[in-house]
Amino acid sequence: MSFDEEYFNIGRLDRLSYQDTIVHRLDPRAKVVCTALFLFTVISFSKYEITALLPFFLFPVMLTTLGDIPIGFLLKKIAIVSPFAIFIGIFNPVLDTRTVVVIAGIPLSAGWISFVTILLKFVLTISAALLLIATTSFPGICHALRRLGVPAVFVSQLLFLYRYLFVLTEEAMRLVRAKDMRSFGSRGSSMKVVARLIGTLFFRTVERAERIYSAMLARGFNGDMPSLKEYRFRAVDGLYVSLTVLFLVLFRLYPVTDLFGHFIQEILP
Amino acid sequence: MSHHFVEFKDVRFQYPDGTEALKGVSFRITHGESVGIVGANGSGKSTLLLHMNGYFLPSKGTVTVGDIELQKSTRQEVRRKVGIVFQNPDDQLFMPTVYDDVSFGPLNLGMSPECVKERVHEALTTVNCLDLRDKPPHHLSGGQKSAVAIASVIAMEPDILVMDEPAAYLDPRSRRSLITMLKTFVHTKIIASHDLDLILDVCARCIVIRDGIVVADGPSKAILSDRTLLEENNLELPLSLQRC
Amino acid sequence: MHMADALLSPAVGATFWAGTLAAIGLASRNLKKNIDDKVIPLMGVMGAFIFASQMINFTIPGTGSSGHIGGGMILAIILGPAAAFLAIASVLTVQGLFFADGGLLALGCNIWNMGIYPCFIVYPLVYKPLAGDSRSSVRILAVSVLSTVLALQLGALSVVLETTLSGKSELPFRTFILLMQPIHLAIGIVEGFITAAVINYVRTAQPEIIGTSAASRPLGPEVSVKKLVIAFFVFAVITGGFLSWFASSHPDGLEWAIQKITNSREPAGREPGTAQVLKDIQGKTTVFPGYGFKPGTDVPAQHKQVPAWPGIDAGKSLAGVFGAIVVLGVIILIGIGIRMIRRRQV
Numbered sequence: 001m002s003f004d005e006e007y008f009n010i011g012r013l014d015r016l017s018y019q020d021t022i023v024h025r026l027d028p029r030a031k032v033v034c035t036a037l038f039l040f041t042v043i044s045f046s047k048y049e050i051t052a053l054l055p056f057f058l059f060p061v062m063l064t065t066l067g068d069i070p071i072g073f074l075l076k077k078i079a080i081v082s083p084f085a086i087f088i089g090i091f092n093p094v095l096d097t098r099t100v101v102v103i104a105g106i107p108l109s110a111g112w113i114s115f116v117t118i119l120l121k122f123v124l125t126i127s128a129a130l131l132l133i134a135t136t137s138f139p140g141i142c143h144a145l146r147r148l149g150v151p152a153v154f155v156s157q158l159l160f161l162y163r164y165l166f167v168l169t170e171e172a173m174r175l176v177r178a179k180d181m182r183s184f185g186s187r188g189s190s191m192k193v194v195a196r197l198i199g200t201l202f203f204r205t206v207e208r209a210e211r212i213y214s215a216m217l218a219r220g221f222n223g224d225m226p227s228l229k230e231y232r233f234r235a236v237d238g239l240y241v242s243l244t245v246l247f248l249v250l251f252r253l254y255p256v257t258d259l260f261g262h263f264i265q266e267i268l269p
Numbered sequence: 270m271s272h273h274f275v276e277f278k279d280v281r282f283q284y285p286d287g288t289e290a291l292k293g294v295s296f297r298i299t300h301g302e303s304v305g306i307v308g309a310n311g312s313g314k315s316t317l318l319l320h321m322n323g324y325f326l327p328s329k330g331t332v333t334v335g336d337i338e339l340q341k342s343t344r345q346e347v348r349r350k351v352g353i354v355f356q357n358p359d360d361q362l363f364m365p366t367v368y369d370d371v372s373f374g375p376l377n378l379g380m381s382p383e384c385v386k387e388r389v390h391e392a393l394t395t396v397n398c399l400d401l402r403d404k405p406p407h408h409l410s411g412g413q414k415s416a417v418a419i420a421s422v423i424a425m426e427p428d429i430l431v432m433d434e435p436a437a438y439l440d441p442r443s444r445r446s447l448i449t450m451l452k453t454f455v456h457t458k459i460i461a462s463h464d465l466d467l468i469l470d471v472c473a474r475c476i477v478i479r480d481g482i483v484v485a486d487g488p489s490k491a492i493l494s495d496r497t498l499l500e501e502n503n504l505e506l507p508l509s510l511q512r513c
Numbered sequence: 514m515h516m517a518d519a520l521l522s523p524a525v526g527a528t529f530w531a532g533t534l535a536a537i538g539l540a541s542r543n544l545k546k547n548i549d550d551k552v553i554p555l556m557g558v559m560g561a562f563i564f565a566s567q568m569i570n571f572t573i574p575g576t577g578s579s580g581h582i583g584g585g586m587i588l589a590i591i592l593g594p595a596a597a598f599l600a601i602a603s604v605l606t607v608q609g610l611f612f613a614d615g616g617l618l619a620l621g622c623n624i625w626n627m628g629i630y631p632c633f634i635v636y637p638l639v640y641k642p643l644a645g646d647s648r649s650s651v652r653i654l655a656v657s658v659l660s661t662v663l664a665l666q667l668g669a670l671s672v673v674l675e676t677t678l679s680g681k682s683e684l685p686f687r688t689f690i691l692l693m694q695p696i697h698l699a700i701g702i703v704e705g706f707i708t709a710a711v712i713n714y715v716r717t718a719q720p721e722i723i724g725t726s727a728a729s730r731p732l733g734p735e736v737s738v739k740k741l742v743i744a745f746f747v748f749a750v751i752t753g754g755f756l757s758w759f760a761s762s763h764p765d766g767l768e769w770a771i772q773k774i775t776n777s778r779e780p781a782g783r784e785p786g787t788a789q790v791l792k793d794i795q796g797k798t799t800v801f802p803g804y805g806f807k808p809g810t811d812v813p814a815q816h817k818q819v820p821a822w823p824g825i826d827a828g829k830s831l832a833g834v835f836g837a838i839v840v841l842g843v844i845i846l847i848g849i850g851i852r853m854i855r856r857r858q859v
Contacts, residue, residue, distance in 0.1 A: 006568055007568070010611045010612075013611055014405075014407075014611070015408070018403075018404070018405075018408070035617065036617070036618075039518060039616070039617055039618045040523055040526075040527075040618065042518075043518055043519070043521055043522065043523055043526065043618060044522075044523045047680070047681045050833070050837070051833040051836055051837055054836075054837050054840045054841060054844075055840050055844075057840075057841065057844050058844050058847065061844050061845070061847060061848040062847070062848075062851070064848070065847075065848045065851040065852050065855070066851055066855075068855070077612075077613060078613070080612075081515075081612060081613050081614055081615075084515060084517055084615075085517045085519050085520065088517075088520055088676065088682050088684065089519070089520075089682065091682065091683055091684045092682065092683040094683075095683040095684070095685075096683045111683060114681070114683065117681075118519045118520065118681060118682070119519070121518065121519035121681075122517060122518070122519035125517075125518035125519060125616040125617070125618065126518070126613045126616055128616075128617070129518075129609060129610060129613045129616050129617045130610075130613045132610065132617070133610040133611060137366075137405070138365065138405075138607075138610070139365040139366055139369070139405070141610070142365070150534075150537070151537060151538055151541035151542070152541070153541040153544050153545055153553075153599065154537050154540075154541050154599050154602065154603065156553060156557070157553075157556055157557050157560065157599050157600065157603045158603045158606060158607070159364070159365045159557070160363070160553070160554060160556070160557020160558060160560070160561070161557055161560035161561050161564065161600075161603045161604065161607055162365055162405075162607065163362075163363055163364065163365050163405070163406065163407075163557075163561075164557065164558050164561035165561045165564050165565070165607065166407040167359050167407065167561070168558070168561040168562055168564070168565040169561075169564065169565045169568060171565065172565035172566065172568060172569055173568075175569075176569055192710065194569055194707065195706075195707050195710030195711050195714060196710075196714060197569055198566045198569065198582070198707070198711050199710075199711050199714035199715055201562060201565060201566060202562060202711065202715060203715070205558050205559065205561070205562040206555070208360060208558055209554050209555040209558045209559075211355060211357065211360040212360050212363050212554045212558065213550075213551050213554050213555075214319065214324045214355070215353075215355050215360050215361045215363065216363060216373075216550075216554065217322075217324060217348070218322050218324070218348060218352070218353045218355075218422075219348075219352075219373055219374035219377060219421065219422070219425065220345065220348055220349070220374055220377030220378055220425070221373075221377060221550065222377060222550070223550045223553070224377075225364075225373075225553075226372075226373065226376035226377065227364075227369050227372075227376075228368070228369070228372045228376065228382055228385055228386065228389075256836075256840060257833065257836035257837055257839075257840045258832055258833060258836050259836070260835070260836040260839040260840055261831070261832030261833055261834070261835040261836030261837075261839070262832050262836075264832075264835040264836070264839060265831070265832050265835060363554065
């Protein structure tokens with residue numbers, strides 16, 4: 001992916017997180033906690049659990065639709081990060097070839113089942129992470145982390161990073177453009193040039209840190225990063241958490257898919 | 270009567286690397302004045318501004334704000350009186366949302382949350398940006414950023430407002446609304462800029478700095494129409510005066 | 514080399530998160546005591562700097578493929594270990610959210626793999642003693658390459674360990690090692706050259722920067738860094754011991770716990786279809802706790818038709834397919850339904 005593309009992709013996700021929908025209005029703490037519970041439940045399944053994982057798609061589908069998140073964009077972002085999981089997972093069908101199921105005459109090996117399980121888990125966990133940031137503004141997430149006990153120094157670190165990520169990425173983008181414009185088609189760049197570019201970016205960053213620090217001092221900074229923003233944990237947040245927990249427990253303990261399947265088999269002639 | 274004055278007496282300043290940026294600057298700015306500070310690149314304008322709130326302390330000479338002489342121990346007090354709006358709003362706005370940013374100063378002044386809310390509301394209303402309060406700074410336009418940067422400083426209700434190149438990143442229309450807004454402020458204003466039309470519009474008095482010393486100090490109309498003086502300082506006649 | 518959620522077991526994910534959180538806590542405490550305020554914005558902006566630099570691609574000599582820097586060593590050299598660790602942790606957190614690199618449970622592992630090693634192991638034990646105050650650019654180059662290679666090898670080894678301990682991938686430990694370590698050797702060398710180039714460039718152009726932030730204003734006295742390193746080693750050994758015990762006796766912590774719950778709360782009266790499924794589940798979990806199949810040998814009599822997988826018979830597989838269709842259908846319908854209702858509201 002080109003620099004520009006990558007940059008605008010973050011920007012788009014960031015903009016989505018400032019929408020105003022039911023999901024966006026939920027307390028960030030509720031969303032962080034629910035996402036964590038969801039992730040833990042999903043990866044707690046053993047490696048041959050295709051059917052048991054399917055009901056969990058309800059969670060991302062609900063968040064995507066209620067939170068007005070474009071599905072195509074989400075899928076594309078998932079596809080972009082998939083290579084590592086696919087690369088590691090694809091060894092399973094190669095290494096584990098014992099036939100375990102025959103469906104409609106087609107034998108399936110344990111390796112394929114565990115590979116598909118990895119892929120399902122991958123899609124579920126990655127979409128949960130992306131949906132968290134797409135439905136919760138980054139400052140909101142930081143606030144939640146702070147309230148959940150993450151040290152203040154680290155949280156203010158995250159906030160600074162978020163604030164200057166866009167500024168510095170644009171700065172880097174300008175440097176790269178300026179370089180590209182004078183490299184006349186020689187694709188990529190030598191390490192030496194890149195080291196200089198990064199060095200230049202580094203100096204600008206240090207100078208900027210100086211200016212920011214003076215601006216902070218000018219407004220009475222004394223080592224603390226105070227914030228007034230209040231988030232209230234309302235009944236609806238409680239409801240959201242309880243519903244999520246209820247469904248997670250339900251889907252974890254009862255093989256919903258198989259139950260449905262048997263039900264269908266029983267009513268079919 | 271008023272304590273809102275700024276006085277520089279023979280201020281000298283040397284950077285750690287030995288460069289002498291100020292070589293004896295003296296002036297006095299009294300309550301309610303609007304003063305423009307102009308000069309070529311590297312003439313010492315920014316260094317001068319950073320003395321006004323004690324980011325730098327003079328190597329020699331004295332800076333007095335109100336009744337307080339600027340020293341390491343009085344820095345915090347001076348910072349309550351003098352609000353500086355820096356040139357690049359991206360440096361000025363360091364908090365993740367507009368609201369957090371504007372409340373940063375008042376909270377550091379130790380005000381109660383109710384008081385802070387009121388201040389923030391007022392400051393954002395003054396610059397017409399109340400509806401931007403929940404946005405992160407990188408979603409704002411250049412003009413909006415500048416306005417919010419000003420709000421973040423006036424929320425502290427400083428006696429003296431210092432600005433470094435306030436119109437640098439603005440399109441003509443945003444610049445015009447900035448000028449209109451500045452004219453409504455009752456604060457003592459000190460504005461450093463290359464935008465001489467803006468200075469002519471907003472400031473009655475003008476100080477010219479060259480190589481760390483004051484080379485001219487007087488009414489803006491007189492100074493900004495002195496072609497030779499301006500050209501000696503890498504400046505040009507303001508456009509509004511070029512026509513005649 | 515970001516670790517991914519899908520390859521993790523809850524026990525491994527949780528353990529590394531615990532280690533990472535402990536490290537964040539320690540580093541924050543260490544910083545709070547020892548820095549002046551000025552470093553707070555510097556650290557934050559440096560995180561953004563690494564983030565932006567990672568988006569600048571370069572051609573890896575001889576291969577034609579392109580790569581980008583990781584930046585862990587650069588930060589450690591410039592900011593000192595504690596501040597650098599927090600900066601890296603925040604970069605990885607933002608990437609975990611905005612790029613979903615790996616995922617959020619694996620984030621604990623990723624911060625561990627890419628933060629702990631360069632900041633708390635390689636920097637204090639290798640870089641600092643060998644090139645701490647060096648003025649020779651050749652020496653800085655040599656030590657930088659050595660340091661980044663070491664840090665990346667440790668990180669890659671960690672990825673292999675985490676994956677193997679989790680047991681979701683069939684890759685044998687040795688094959689995986691042979692796959693990962695050489696790749697990261699190459700990456701480490703390239704990264705080392707870039708690190709050295711940046712450090713040398715910064716050192717010649719503005720020497721006082723490295724001086725002010727790392728050396729003359731140490732972020733935490735020498736002693737505490739050493740203590741920190743020792744603490745991490747102890748922690749790592751305990752973690753390793755705990756994990757291997759855990760992995761051998763209870764293949765999967767949460768799974769094991771749930772299994773206990775489901776076993777102890779057996780429903781009394783059962784419907785035939787449902788009961789069959791529950792029985793299957795129970796049979797599967799008791800005969801085969803966790804993963805690891807023992808094909809053929811202990812096949813219960815009633816499942817002889819599919820010898821390799823006793824827990825699943827043809828009927829159940831078909832039920833699985835039916836169920837999958839129904840479940841996904843229902844979820845998609847719910848999605849479409851909500852969309853339509855929302856459209857109408859707008």
